[in-house]
Amino acid sequence: MIAVEHLTRRYGRHTAVDDVSFHCAPGTVTGFLGPNGAGKSTTMRMICGLTPPSAGGATIDGLPYRRLPSPGRVVGVLLDASAQHAGRTGRESLAVAAATMGVDRHAVLPALRRVGLDATAARRRVRAYSLGMRQRLGLAQALLGDPRVLILDEPANGLDPEGIFWMRGLLRDFADRGGTVLLSSHLLREVEAVADRLLVIGGGRLVAQGDKDELLAGGGTLVRARDTAALRGALDSAGLTVADGTDGLLVRAPAEVVGRAAVDAGVVLTELRPAGSAGLEQLFLTLTADTPTREAVR
Numbered sequence: 001m002i003a004v005e006h007l008t009r010r011y012g013r014h015t016a017v018d019d020v021s022f023h024c025a026p027g028t029v030t031g032f033l034g035p036n037g038a039g040k041s042t043t044m045r046m047i048c049g050l051t052p053p054s055a056g057g058a059t060i061d062g063l064p065y066r067r068l069p070s071p072g073r074v075v076g077v078l079l080d081a082s083a084q085h086a087g088r089t090g091r092e093s094l095a096v097a098a099a100t101m102g103v104d105r106h107a108v109l110p111a112l113r114r115v116g117l118d119a120t121a122a123r124r125r126v127r128a129y130s131l132g133m134r135q136r137l138g139l140a141q142a143l144l145g146d147p148r149v150l151i152l153d154e155p156a157n158g159l160d161p162e163g164i165f166w167m168r169g170l171l172r173d174f175a176d177r178g179g180t181v182l183l184s185s186h187l188l189r190e191v192e193a194v195a196d197r198l199l200v201i202g203g204g205r206l207v208a209q210g211d212k213d214e215l216l217a218g219g220g221t222l223v224r225a226r227d228t229a230a231l232r233g234a235l236d237s238a239g240l241t242v243a244d245g246t247d248g249l250l251v252r253a254p255a256e257v258v259g260r261a262a263v264d265a266g267v268v269l270t271e272l273r274p275a276g277s278a279g280l281e282q283l284f285l286t287l288t289a290d291t292p293t294r295e296a297v298r
């Protein structure tokens with residue numbers, strides 16, 4: 001369990017993280033979403049005891065990270081894959097981590113294999129690794145102590161589509177066995193497929209959090225008509241909030257209300273359904289609109 005209560009971090013007059021509270025329960029994957037500079041890394045660094053909070057606090061399984069007797073055995077952390085020692089081989093990197101955590105060194109090669117790094121990769125120096133390989137190595141290190149909790153900052157960075165698919169499977173399996181996962185991303189689509197819960201942060205503040213399916217259900221209605229201009233006019237006249245979606249118009253209202261507005265205006269619809277992920281995408285854009293978000297949903 002990760003418990004974050006009123007976490008705040010100020011840098012001079014700038015508040016990077018502003019009164020953020022959330023819980024991540026065992027058996028769940030929580031996607032921590034927000035555009036660049038929203039405060040995801042700072043929040044995660046505070047949870048892991050690397051950045052002192054200006055106010056508030058966080059615990060993992062009931063204790064602040066720095067008071068965990070053997071942190072690597074409780075929580076696996078991957079915050080910056082590029083920060084690994086470039087002169088060590090992959091195997092040496094994990095051997096050092098194993099020694100630090102008191103893990104049997106025989107666990108090193110299986111851990112590398114688990115993340116798709118074979119014997120050849122294990123012998124190569126980290127400086128020759130691609131970013132994707134470094135992410136895999138970082139994940140192997142995070143998993144080495146057989147922790148119950150994983151905290152991963154943008155773990156999909158540098159992974160190809162097949163690698164992203166593989167990682168989703170690994171995280172899903174970890175959570176299905178009772179583990180707790182918190183992973184960040186600036187791309188909605190990257191976490192949408194694996195997360196049970198979503199946290200959306202913008203400008204240092206949590207702007208939405210909840211069950212992914214509930215957030216999807218609250219994503220409004222997607223509606224289409226042959227005559228889009230007439231449909232838009234009908235929805236505007238009914239006082240509904242309308243945005244352009246890729247497949248039609250996205251309306252912040254239940255399907256029945258949207259259908260009635262169209263009927264009242266005599267507009268024939270060709271489609272009317274819950275907006276699902278398109279709505280969530282729109283919601284994400286709206287909620288983080290104060291920050292540069294366009295790339296957030298690419």
Ligand SMILES: Nc1ncnc2c1ncn2[C@@H]1O[C@H](COP(=O)(O)OP(=O)(O)OP(=O)(O)O)[C@@H](O)[C@H]1O
Pocket residue numbers: 011015016034035036037038039040041042043186
């Ligand atoms: N050490 C620091 N000194 C001053 N400002 C900082 C420091 N670390 C972070 N910030 C600022 O805090 C804000 C949040 O940064 P943070 O790295 O947490 O965002 P993020 O959501 O993780 O984005 P990204 O994906 O770009 O890393 C940014 O405005 C950043 O410039």
